[in-house]
Amino acid sequence: MIGRIILGLFVCIAGGLLVYYSAQLVRVFGSMQWAEAYLGGTRQAYVLIGFFLMVFGLLMMFGVTEFGGGVDDSFGVPSDNMVE
Secondary structure (H helix, E strand, O other): OHHHHHHHHHHHHHHHHHHHOHHHHHHHHOOOHHHHHHOOOHHHHHHHHHHHHHHHHHHHHOOOOOOOOHHHHHHOOOOOOOOO
16 A cells, blocks of 8 residues: 555656656757657657656556456456455
8 A cells, every 4th residue: 555655656756757857858858750740849748748647646646546456357357266
């Protein structure tokens, strides 16, 4: 539980830093042609990626996303080791 919260917090912070330093990232790494063509700019791509990372981090902290649950749990099919 606490590990999930800490990991989600790190992902949120990474996304926030990506949004905050998006202009500097464009100056350091240059422009991305696909972002210029489809997203309106490279900085916009960094901001969108950072925003999605922050949302994903929040989902991780609140336990909405579960990793390693297996196929049975994700599709609602009862498995052999489930207790009712």
